[in-house]
Amino acid sequence: MARDLTSHHQQLVDDGYTIVENAIEPGLIDALLSDVRRLESELDRRPADNRFEGNRTTRTYNLLAHGAIWQQVPVHPVVLELVEGVLGPQALVSSLASISLAPGETGQVLHADDQIQPLAKPHVATVCNSMWALTDFTAGNGATRVVPGSHLWDSPDYFNGEPDVDTVVAEMPKGSVLVWHGSTWHGGGANTTTDEVRVGVAMNYCAGFIRQQENQQLGIPSEVMATFSPQLRQLCGLGMYRGLTGNIEKRSPAEILYGDPPQVQVWDAEPIDPHR
Ligand SMILES: O=C(O)CCC(=O)C(=O)O
Structure with missing residues (x-):
């Protein structure tokens, strides 16, 4: 039976975030964690050294290109x-990355994931992101901090120092997921432990009318895209949004390239009155 998420939908409306404890099947969480470690080693991933990504944090981007197991993440019901409760139907994968936050990492600057978009706030949701806990997320190991209600504020100046706002530490057991509206202020916490690496997967989405953060159409090799389900190809931006945006001569790229079921083009969807 599908899980009743009513209270989580409401918390997203009211507070701009929600935590669904034990949302993901434990076997999948363990398999993802082991694949994050495989990729960090095989791809020789090293921490970046900038204020945003941190200097004790290892990130692996574009995960859909790096192993079949990642195909299970964007479609998790x-x-x-x-x-989709936040963004509406036909949302897109914006980016998929792992974030391993090691001891000694300092708190990430608070920010909103839609702040790069030149839109007056508050605005209709354009971004909705999630953090999957592959390990426990605690105040000590750098659990994400969120600012409740900040998705409703007007244009803040995020990068001008640490704002004086109250944050909630999104502590959650392994297997849980934090979901937030793209305008909600948040940031990774500081990892003050001596031996715990906090591992999360940032599964980020945008509305179907917004450009994706990671270019899924070019970043995923076509032979890998061919192994995806039609639903996942749609999420990667190979469909048409509302029967129009992203079309090629009135057909979707997914239909042309992979033979996916045709989508009705919006102009053809309108019934024609033969007497007009
Ligand atoms: O690591 C986290 O908890 C949050 C990361 C984040 O918000 C980001 O990099 O945009």
Whole structure:
């Protein structure tokens, strides 16, 4: 039976975030964690050294290109239901990355994930992101901090120092997911432990009318895209949004390239009155 997410939908409306405890099947969480470690080693991922990504944090981007197991993440029904509640239908994968926050990492600057968009706030949701806990997230190991209600504020100046706002530490057990509206201020916490690496997966979505953060159409090799389900190809931006945006001569790229079921083009969807 599908999980009742009513209270989580409401918390996203009111507070701009929600935590769904134990949302993901434990076997999948363990398999993802082991794949994050495989990729960090095989791709020789090292921490970046900038204020945003941190200097004790290892990130692996574009995960859909790096192993079949990642195909299970964007389509997870619990997360996708909440995300589509915020963004509406036909949302897109914006980016998929792992974030391993090691001891000694300092708190990330608070920010909103839609702040790069030149839109007056508050505005209709354009971004909705999630953080999957592959390990426990605690105040000590750098659990994400969120600012409740900040999705309703007007244009703040995020990068001008640490704002004086109250944050909630999104502590959650391994297997849980934090979902937030793209305008909600948040940031990774500081990892003050001596031996715990906090590992999360940032599964980020945008509305179907917004440009994706990571270019899924070019970043995922076509032979890998060919192994995806039609639903995942749609999420990667190979469909048409509302029967129009992203079309090629009135057909979707997914239909042309992979033979996916045709989508009705919006102009053809309107019934024609033969007497007009
Ligand atoms: O690591 C986290 O908890 C949050 C990361 C984040 O918000 C980001 O990099 O945009």
